[in-house]
Amino acid sequence: MWLIFSILAAITFGMRGVLYHWTSQQSLNRNTLLCGTFFMGAIISLVCSFVLNQEWAATSLVGIQMGLFSFAANASMFKGFKVGKASVVAILTALPAVLVVIGAFFIWGERLNYMQFIAFIIIVSGVLLVRYSNDISIGNLQGSQWGLLALLMFAINDLSGKWSTILNSPMFPTLFLMFLTGTICFGFWWLRDYKVKNKFVNRELAASKENAATELQTKLRVKPVISKINNPWTEKRTFLVGMGVGITNAVGMVFILIAFDYGKAGLVSAVVSLNVFLVLLYTRFFIKEKFTRLELIGILTAIAGILFMRLSGG
Template sequence: MWLTYSVFAAICFGLRGILYHWTSQKPLSRNLLLCGTFTMGAIINGICALVFSSNWTVAALIGIQMGLFSFGANASMFKGFAVGKASLVAILTALPSVVVVIVAFGLWQEKLHAMQLIAFIVIIGGVLLVRMSNDISLRNLQGAQWGLLAMLLFAANDLSGKWSTLMEAELFPTMFFMFVTGAACFGIWCLKDLQKERAQQVKSLQYGGGGEVRVSEHAASAAGAVGQVGWSSKRTFLVGLAIGITNAVGMMFIVTAFDLGKAGLVSAVTALNVLIVLLYTRFVVKEKFTRTEVTGITLAFAGILLMRLFGA
């Protein structure tokens, strides 16, 4: 069953990736959007915890750690995309499962038998081919440090999820703490952006020549901090709430999969969410597949088949 839950998680995260791709083309505040995404996760899991009378144990506080890791991973990834090479950052963020396999073996002695290891390598190889770019070289590694940090933090988030199952923390309270923590972090960041822009407006009024023009420019910049022109703060936050549904359901599936299966294998299968995004770009955005991408997709599905046959 762990494989089924992992595939469902990959589908949910793939849908989330599609919505992230769509919103990345819109004039909005990324921090406010993610604040809404995490807020919806907190609402859904909080309601589920009450409906199913979940036990709020100390172990559920692991969710706070998960929230911090998730916040740091997303922030590092977006920073890498902003200052470095997107393809390189994308490749690095496809590798958390490698870290998860190594650490899970060291911490919990989770071993992969021969066919599981082969399936794991095939899946990771397919994901890497899908994300690989022909223009990456040793001379073109901008943003590598942020991509590497994001990779480690995503892996830490997965390992924390596995740890919560080993500590027998109930799902909904753990997820509630995770999403509340993430929402708070992105909300604080968003407020800091807004305060910074308002301070710039005041400074331009006091010291800037051509005051009205400068104020107008900074007002537009301030709008960028919390929902740029055309996207109000309310609209941005509401769209974030909608995206949060896919994120919350995906996290429920992946943590359940961690409870039933090995952390490294679950993490590897979930990484296939990139294929969902790729299919979207092919059939909706009308981008053509390269031979490398086709090969990667074929390998990824072959790995899933191997996992299905020999994953037990």
């Protein structure tokens, strides 16, 4: 049962990854996008909690913790992509399952049997082969500190999700608090970006007035107009697209929490990390990027790990 829901979560998060990949190629404010993503998750969770008449228990407060770590993980990952080498950050963010296995063992005494451990190693190895397929060297580790922070935050977020199931926390009230917390955090960043942008625009306008007869004035007048025409990604449109992405994010969280309820945290986390393969399929068939040999080996290795886990009764 847990394996089915883990695979469903991987597929859904893979769809989210495809949308993230597409939006990353657009000229938009990522904080606005993610604020919309978490806001949509909060709406869906709130509606579902009332439709299903779920109790708002004190244990739901673990959702706030999940939201904080989810925010920190996403912010660290995007910061790493911005200042460092994408492949370094990608490799590090593929490893939360390792920390989850260790954390679950020390916190709840979760142990993997011999066959589960082998399957876990095979799956993680497959994901790492895919991530490692990009150009990387020991001397080219820019952004690794942000990647490591994202790795830690993603792992703690998964452990928090598992903890919510151990506490028998009602799912949708917990998810509502998680998404609400993320919305508030990214909303503050969005507001900060807005203030910085306005400050820059006001500075430009002041400079243009003082230098009305200079070439600089002409450039400053024309530049905002050109930018406005060429960039259709208004704050409103970005937020609405983020809400669309939020549907996949919310559904994925439902699947992964159900998987955590039935299965061991480390195994669920490892299977869900396979969502990267859906992004690879997207880049292969829609962007026409060819698979490298390492990517193909990694995909086959991870699939072998899933089959091995299934055949071994994991």
